[in-house]
Amino acid sequence: MAATLLGCSLAAAQSGDRLPGFELERLETNIGRGTLLVGNGELLVPTGLNVSLLGHYQRLPLVLRDGETNLEIVQDRATALVSASYGILPWLEVGAQLPIVLFQKGENPSGVGLTELTAQGLGTPVIQARLGVLSRRRRQPVDLAADLGVGLPFGTGSALAGDNGLRYHARMTAGMELGWLQPSLEAGVLFRPNVLLPTSNSDMETREGASTEVRIGAALATTGKGLRGELGLRATFANPKPSVELLGGIRFPLVPGLEAFFLGGPGFGSALGTPLYRVLTGISFRSEPPPKISFLDERADQELQLVLATPPSTSGEEPVRPVAAWELNALGRGEARAADDAASPAPPKPHQPSPQEKVVLRGELHFARGSAELPGVVPLLDQAVLRMSEHANTGRILIEGHSDKDSADSFMSVRRAQAIRRYLIDQGVPATQVRIQGFGSDWPVSAQPATEQERQLNRRAEVLVITDPPSLSPR
Numbered sequence: 001m002a003a004t005l006l007g008c009s010l011a012a013a014q015s016g017d018r019l020p021g022f023e024l025e026r027l028e029t030n031i032g033r034g035t036l037l038v039g040n041g042e043l044l045v046p047t048g049l050n051v052s053l054l055g056h057y058q059r060l061p062l063v064l065r066d067g068e069t070n071l072e073i074v075q076d077r078a079t080a081l082v083s084a085s086y087g088i089l090p091w092l093e094v095g096a097q098l099p100i101v102l103f104q105k106g107e108n109p110s111g112v113g114l115t116e117l118t119a120q121g122l123g124t125p126v127i128q129a130r131l132g133v134l135s136r137r138r139r140q141p142v143d144l145a146a147d148l149g150v151g152l153p154f155g156t157g158s159a160l161a162g163d164n165g166l167r168y169h170a171r172m173t174a175g176m177e178l179g180w181l182q183p184s185l186e187a188g189v190l191f192r193p194n195v196l197l198p199t200s201n202s203d204m205e206t207r208e209g210a211s212t213e214v215r216i217g218a219a220l221a222t223t224g225k226g227l228r229g230e231l232g233l234r235a236t237f238a239n240p241k242p243s244v245e246l247l248g249g250i251r252f253p254l255v256p257g258l259e260a261f262f263l264g265g266p267g268f269g270s271a272l273g274t275p276l277y278r279v280l281t282g283i284s285f286r287s288e289p290p291p292k293i294s295f296l297d298e299r300a301d302q303e304l305q306l307v308l309a310t311p312p313s314t315s316g317e318e319p320v321r322p323v324a325a326w327e328l329n330a331l332g333r334g335e336a337r338a339a340d341d342a343a344s345p346a347p348p349k350p351h352q353p354s355p356q357e358k359v360v361l362r363g364e365l366h367f368a369r370g371s372a373e374l375p376g377v378v379p380l381l382d383q384a385v386l387r388m389s390e391h392a393n394t395g396r397i398l399i400e401g402h403s404d405k406d407s408a409d410s411f412m413s414v415r416r417a418q419a420i421r422r423y424l425i426d427q428g429v430p431a432t433q434v435r436i437q438g439f440g441s442d443w444p445v446s447a448q449p450a451t452e453q454e455r456q457l458n459r460r461a462e463v464l465v466i467t468d469p470p471s472l473s474p475r
Contacts (some may be wrong), residue, residue, distance in 0.1 A: 001136065001221050005188075005212075007470075017142070018415065019094075020353070021155075021156075021158065021160070021162060021163070021164050021195075021343050022157070022158020022160065022162075022163050022164070022192075022195040023123070023124045023151070023160070023161060023162055023163050023192070024061060024074070024077075024160035024161065024272065024273045025061075025064055025079065025099060025123060025124075025161070026099075026236060026243070026245070026271075026273040026274060027056070027245075027278070028126070028169075029052075029054070029081060029083060029296075030098065030387045031083050031084070031085045031095035031096075031097055031130075031441075032044055032050055032075060032085040032093055032095060032130060033050070034175065034184055034219070034248070034251075035135070035184065035219040035221050035230040036054075036232065036263060036280070037217060037219055037233075037234055037247055038173065038184050038185070038217040038231065038232050038234070039130075039142045039145065039147070039173035039175070039184065039186060039228075040143055040173065040174075040175025040182060040184035040213070040219075040221075041132075041133075041143035041145045041174045041175045041184065042092070042135070042136075042143040042145070042172045042175060043087060043090070043093045043130055043132045043135070043137070043143075043145060044085060044087035044090065044093050044286075044288060045084070045086060045087050045090070045288050045426065046087045046089055046139055047048075047086075047288075047289055048086070048087040048287065048288035048289065048322065049084070049085070049087075049285075049286070049287050049288075050084065050086075050095075050281060050284065050285070050286045050287075051083070051084045051284065052081075052082075052083050052084075052098065052283065052284035052285070053067045053080070053082055053282050053283055053284075053286045054080070054081050054280055054281065054282025054283075055078065055079070055080045055102075055281060055282060055289065056077050056078070056079055056081070056164075056273035056278055056279060056280035056281070057077070057151040057278065057279050057281070058076075058077050058079075058276075058278040058279075059075070059076060059275050059276045059277055059278070060074070060275055060276040060416045061074050061077055061272075061273050061274065062074040062106070062160065062272055062273065063270075065270065068180035068198060069262040070246040071107055071109060072106050072107045072161075073106045073107065073109055073117070073328060073445070074104055074106040074112060074117065074160065074194065074322065074424065075105060075106040075107070076103070076104065076105055076106075076109050077100075077104040077121065078102045078104070079100065079101055079102060080099070080100045080102055080105045080284075081098070081100075081123075082097065082098045082100075082121055083096065083097035083098075083473050084096060084097075085116065085128075085130075087288075087297030090135075091131060091132040091422050092129065092130070092131060092132070093130040093132070094127075094128070094129050095127075095128045095130065095444055096126065096461065097124075097125070097126050097128075098122075098123065098125050098126075099123025099124065099125075099161070100120075100122060101119075101120055101121045101122075101123060101159050101161050102120060103119060103157070104117060104119055104159070104185070105119065105215075108131075108303070117158065117159055118156060118158040118159040118236045119159070119253075120156075120157070120159065121156025121158065121159025121161040121162075121242065121371060122154060122156050122159075122161060122162070122166075123151075123155050123156075123161045123162065124150050124151040124152065124154070124155040124161065124163065124405075125151070125152045125154055125161050126150070126151050126165065126342040127152070128147055128148065128149035128150075128274065129147070129149070129287055130145050130146070130147050131145060131146045131147075132144075132145050133145060133146060133150070133395060134397050136177075136428075137426055141175065141176065142174050142175065142176045142400050143174065143175050144172065144173070145172070145173050145174075146168045146171075146172055146173075146337060147169070147170070147171045147172075147173060147188070148167060148168075148170055148172070148458065149168070149169045149170075149434065150167070150169075151163065151166065151167035151169075151192075153167075154167055163192055163193050163195075164193055164195075165192075165193040165467055166462045167191060167192040168190070168191045168192075168220075169188055169189065169190045169191070170188055171186055171188020171189070171297070172186070172187055172188065173185070173186045173213070174186075176204065176412065177223060178220055179392055179426060180223050180224065180389055180392070181220060181222060181223070182220070182221045182222070183217045183218070183219070183220050184218070184220075184412055185217070185218050186215070186216065186217035186218070186219075187214065187215070187216050187217075188215050188233075189213070189214050189215070190213045190214075190215060190216075191212050192211070193210050193301075194211045195211075199319045200258075203238065203445070204387045205394075211238055211453070212238065213236050213237065214236070214238070215234065215235070215236050215237075216233070216234070216235045216237075216239040217232065217233060217234040218232070218233050219231065219232040219233070222280075223252065223389055223428070224386055224389050224390075225254065225383075225385065225386040226252070226264065226380055226386065227251070227252045228250065228251045228252070229248070229249070229250050229251075229252060229359065230248070230249060230251065231244050231246075231247070231248040232246070232247045232251075233247075234273075234457035235247070236269075236271060238271060239471075241269055241270050241271055242269055242271065243269030243270070243271035244267070244268045244269055244275035245265065245266070245267045245268070245275075246265045246266060246267075246268075246276065247264065247265040247278070247280070248263060248264070248265055249261060249263030249264060249383065250262060250263075250282075252450075256285070256379060256382075257285055257286055257287055258283060258284075258285050258330055259283065259284055260279070260281075260282070260283050260363050261280075261281065261282060261283075261284065261431070262281045263279075263281075264277065264278065264280065264315050265277065265278070266473075274427060275444075280465070285308065289374075289414065302345075306429070313347040317386055317474070319336070320367060330394075336377055348437070348439065348442075349443075350400050350443060350462065351398050351400065351437075351464065353464075353466060355386060357466050357467070358394070358466065358467045358468075358470055359389050359464055359465070359466055360466070360467055361380075361383055361384055361387045361463070361464070361465035362382075362462070362463070362464050362465070363383075363462075363463055364460045364461060364462045364463065365378070365380060365407075365416075365455075365460060365461050365463070366457070366459060366460050367412070367428060367459045367460070367461070368454050368456075368459070369406060369456075369459065370406075370412065371405075371412070372415035372419045373419065374416070374420070374423060376392070378423065380463060381420065381423055381424060381427070381463070382384055382427075383423065383467075384397055384429075384463055384465050385424060385427045385428065385429055387465045388433065388465065389425075389428075390427050391465075391467045393468070394467045394468050395465060395467045396431065396433045396434070396435065396466055396467075396468070397424060397429065397433060397435070397464065397465050397466075398437075398460045398463075398466060399417040399419035399420050399421055399435070399436040399437070399461055399462070399463055399464075400417065400436075400437055400438075400439060401410070401413035401414055401415070401416040401418075401435065401436065401437070401438045401439065401460075401461045402416075402438075402439050402441070402443060402444070402458060402459070402462070403416075403431070403440055403441050403442070403458065403459055404441055404444065404455045404458040405441045405444075405451065405458075406455070412459070413438035413440050413441075413461075414436070414438035415440055416438075416461045417436035417437065417438055417459075417461055418436060420436075420461055421434045422438050436461045441458065444457075445457040445458055445460070446458060
């Protein structure tokens with residue numbers, strides 16, 4: 001469809017005097033994480049994918065004014081936008097978006113010697129790279145990223161959907177979390193070819209219509225996995241006058257990974273492309289795998305919160321008491337086994353919540369033999385993140401890893417607990433509120449497993465989300 005629109009627009013542009021070709025659309029949606037209007041500086045994890053499809057309507061985006069009369073060149077305009085982003089490296093994300101003008105209409109501009117606009121056309125395709133500078137995943141205070149993009153000159157100029165040359169943008173985006181709110185900021189510049197437009201006077205006076213712009217944006221969104229709200233503000237500073245747009249709306253999940261959104265709001269200012277108001281709706285899909293763990297270096301990993309039981313050091317050797325032969329013979333095999341059992345300490349037990357603690361979520365994940373890798377979608381952990389956002393001040397998560405008696409699986413209990421902990425931290429849970437412990441094969445679900453299904457029950461990690469009274473919450 002895009003190729004057909006492009007071919008029709010090139011053929012139509014060969015006849016008639018039309019408005020100079022330029023990109024009228026001022027809305028550049030955020031590609032990737034963050035709100036629809038402003039990014040939050042956070043990148044997708046490697047191999048993570050985000051795809052969105054939206055449609056929006058705008059009223060009076062182009063009006064030529066001369067102080068006496070107004071010529072409404074574009075009264076109504078409907079556009080579709082397809083965008084996608086993909087995580088390449090922990091510090092690199094690439095994306096692209098393709099807008100398409102579905103329908104537009106307005107007054108006949110023949111009074112100023114111009115023919116009518118094309119009703120449909122291909123918009124300016126944009127290719128973008130997002131570079132991570134700071135990340136809260138690395139225990140830094142904010143997420144900070146640099147966006148570099150180029151707009152290709154393939155848009156339909158006769159539909160006011162493409163510039164007569166390349167356009168470039170560079171901006172910085174930053175975001176952080178404050179409880180259940182996530183503020184974000186954006187600042188950048190758009191370099192584009194200059195375009196002069198006529199006024200509504202019959203003498204064909206001209207004024208500057210499109211030029212290089214400085215753009216500043218701010219957004220505020222709620223966090224969580226359920227219904228969320230977001231509010232975005234974007235200001236554009238360019239000749240002849242600045243413009244401001246304010247968009248607010250909601251997002252809500254449909255199925256795991258797929259959500260819908262609806263936003264709308266007014267525009268202020270006389271800059272070209274600033275509508276009286278616009279309304280947007282669409283869907284987005286996101287798939288991000290959990291971080292993979294191939295090995296666990298307990299000395300190098302400073303995040304490991306597992307206390308290893310080590311025998312206490314003694315200041316000196318215990319003296320050996322000489323015994324008679326009859327004492328050694330009196331200690332039979334049964335007595336020796338009983339003495340060994342009494343001397344060996346009992347294995348640590350899984351956590352048993354006290355009466356003061358409240359368990360708001362409890363579940364378990366199962367793993368393959370000799371593996372600590374999480375599946376692509378983990379609804380239990382997503383629910384744990386949601387519960388922690390509801391109990392940010394009094395909540396904590398306990399992760400207890402277990403393994404079966406297989407030699408290839410005997411050391412995996414700690415790695416499984418650590419894999420879950422890293423996933424939760426990547427989703428925004430504070431590291432100080434996640435504790436792990438490995439129990440090995442000491443507490444199996446099936447003591448004598450006879451099938452692979454029974455052995456898999458032992459290869460598990462139990463997740464508990466616990467809340468304490470405010471006076472008992474950990475500090």
